[in-house]
Amino acid sequence: MDESSQTFRTPSVSASLTQAVLLAAARLGLSREKLLAACDLREAQLGDPDARIDFPRQERLWEEIQSSLPQQEPGLALGRALSPASFSALGYLLQSSTTLGDALESALRYQRLVGEGGQVIIEAQPESIWVAYRPLNPEQTATRARALALLGFWARQLKALLPGLQLVGCRFMHSQPQHLEEYEAAFACPLHFSASDYALGLPKSMVGAALPQANAPLRDLLRQHAEGLLARLPSASVSGRVVALLGEQLTRGEPGRAALACELGLSERTLQRRLAEEGSSYQQLLADTRRQLAERYLSEGNLPATDIAALLGYSEPSVFFRAFRHWTGLTPGEYRQRRRHSCG
Structure with missing residues (x-):
């Protein structure tokens, strides 16, 4: 292209x-x-x-x-x-x-x-x-x-x-x-x-307070509808397209910046420049995406932290543990325990 x-x-x-x-x-x-x-x-x-x-x-x-x-x-x-x-x-x-x-x-x-x-x-x-x-x-x-x-x-x-x-x-x-x-x-x-x-x-x-109009089955149905609408909506920004690709590809390991640029039809240098124009960077988007997904996995389910590390594309769980402590000041286990306590 x-x-x-x-x-x-x-x-x-x-x-x-x-x-x-x-x-x-x-x-x-x-x-x-x-x-x-x-x-x-x-x-x-x-x-x-x-x-x-x-x-x-x-x-x-x-x-x-x-x-x-x-x-x-x-x-x-x-x-x-x-x-x-x-x-x-x-x-x-x-x-x-x-x-x-x-x-x-x-x-x-x-x-x-x-x-x-x-x-x-x-x-x-x-x-x-x-x-x-x-x-x-x-x-x-x-x-x-x-x-x-x-x-x-x-x-x-x-x-x-x-x-x-x-x-x-x-x-x-x-x-x-x-x-x-x-x-x-x-x-x-x-x-x-x-x-x-x-x-x-x-x-x-x-944040953990229950909403009076909560309806989990309806929420799940509406999420499916929203996902379909989101999938059909082209991204207006390079950063939005990068985040979408990261969310899709992290389970197969950390995608390289060059490979991601190729999927977007850009050179690696052009990708870096366009992200900088939007006030972002590949590494920042990668860290933000991993953190958001990690917090969701720890809050919503019982997946072991080692499995979450793999889903986020980390080659070693210890690297994930260090990154999560850097983001939140907590270990994944401590974060999950606090979330459960606040929701209980």
């Missing part, structure tokens, strides 16, 4: 997300027809909830919303008006999850089904878990409204999933505004501005 002529697909969002934003904007008094015209969309493009809309059109939609709403923070206003019923399979999957941690894991794995306007990352700290959002084009004026709507909606949904949940903090990329009343009403927690991302902080002790 001639990599000089290879093009990478424009990021996209689901039609269901676009519908949700349009419905919320209409609830706030904006004209649906005017919004559709502003982003060059037709009603026929929104009929299938699993259809995709190019992200640049979604950005134009947010620009129109931000300039048209009279509220001081249009994003927070729209976040309050968003309906969870409009988020299709992922929303129902989160509601049917067994624990808060289970819901967060599904949100992380299937985030692209909703949209590719940014990256969701779960950060574990000693006393808290941060659900971080790193938006595409953070310098765009409308990104602030888009990210605030997302964070405000997340906060509502998390509290609906687990009544009594109190956020431990919230981070924002923009500088502190003069008036904070809307922020305090939306998040009710310490607020941190001029941060490197947008994020919600959750108490780590709540």
